[in-house]
Amino acid sequence: MSFALAFQTAAQLSDQLAARQVSAVELAQACLAQVRATDDRINAFLSFDEPDILAQARESDARRAAGQPRGPLDGVPVGMKDVIAVRNQPLTCGSRMLEKFVSPYDATATLGLKRAGAVLFGRLNMDEFAMGSSTENSAFKTTSNPWDTARIPGGSSGGSAAAVAAGQVPVSLGSDTGGSIRQPASLCGIVGLKPTYGLISRYGLAAYASSLDQIGPFGRTVEDVALVLQSIAGHDDKDSTSFRIEIPDYSAELKKRRGPWKLGVPKEYFGEGLAPEVRASVEQAIAWYRSQGCEIREVSLPHTEYAIAVYYIIATAEASSNLARYDGIRYTHRSPKATDAIDIYHHSRAEGFGPEVKRRIILGTYVLSSGYYDAYYGRAQKVRTLIRQDFLDAFREVDALLAPTSPTVAFKKGEKTANPLEMYLADIFTISLNLAGLPGVSVPCGFSPSGLPIGLQIVGQPFKEAELLSIAHAYEQAHDHHTKHPAL
């Protein structure tokens, strides 16, 4: 029996599971069938463990038969970016350094999904160690954008976004350090949320930049994103940077709050470099909010022009420290060329890391090195304070901000790989939120004339995800972008 998966949402699938119209096993098989039918062209998955997926699905069906389903996510497949630890599954981080690594433990977010009864489905492609904006830095394969397979899906969570956009899984998890959830969501025409820094535990997320990283959900709708967020948000003793805060019922809040809201439009996000079709789509979305009685105010975030420079100092500095653990000694690739204890580091790391990772480690090491620390890292940390303060000042006047997610629609494979700096500049609209620790969501707001998705980014106040998602949900439900999907 084949269940017609047909790009349904997790909420729709959850209802059908509850009504016994489909079993978790049938649903898992439908997802596997969609992966088989499309992934030769999309290449979203690095691996998937079919026996394990079906075993999880059978356990879900058994719970339901015994009258003990764990909640709305029980039996729902969730794809996992290959940077989030799942015990007994690979954790390559898109890198040859960890090509053979099998995780001995579960991330806290993984445990949240398991407690909710979700079916953890496969390992999704990514830029190596989450460094990149196109998924072209994966050591293993390049993922294609399901809307145009000659184009990139965005990055670094390109596989996670493509898998949902291609209807392979209804929801997935990614991670976002400078835009790596929001930008692929925008380029693939789906919803992606980076929560407030500290909302979701980073335990079990292979670290790139510890003061910037967050795990977050992808879904076809804001409702689906809220559903997944519910199961993974919350304080964790194992992550000392996670926040002690009460977690609301995001799904219930989504439906209760209707606005109108006071919304800010940061003028620095609408300058040159913004593609005309993106500008037009985002401006239409802003006009819609205005038509619903929202007060729209122009605000200024004057330190925006420094954000990329600040990010590429802080993130690379933190990465140079975090990636020192990949040493060829304990659990990584080890070079056969090594002859002594220092050699082993040099050669294992040279063989295990790709060029972008090496570049960022070198840059990060340089900015932290003796004589340069204050001039680069010290200064960047101070400008970070100014960037954060810009947002907090704006939030004294407005509830949230509206902006584009990406300056362009999806670009062609290979288009930006020759010049690293050009790739970095594409992060301009997403990067400041990581520096400021703020939540941001990208929702589809239209298509370019050539049919490529465009995303609207909504920036929220710290720990106010319920409000942020409500603002996004209101727009989504009044439009039909979320009902569109690529022809595959």
Next chain:
Amino acid sequence: MPDTPNNIDIDYVANLARLALTPEEKATFARQLGDVLAYIEKLKQADVTGVEPTAHAFDVHNVWAADVPQPGLSVEDALRNAPAQRDSMIVVPKVVE
């Protein structure tokens, strides 16, 4: 900021980072990172007088774990990804002559 931002001493930095680079990589990275550092120069223009650095977006201080022993990874789990092992130990090249 340093006077010559475009001149990363690539040999020195790569050695600190324990990364053996080929001559081609050294040349390419030095050039590409030179471009990035030239871009980063714009931070000189920001007025940071009296500004405190931000290490984390939200102030969280002195988060201590309870001093209570907890089980960790089993030896088997800890060693499952070891490149070489013997007698519950990871085998490494000689460190001390």
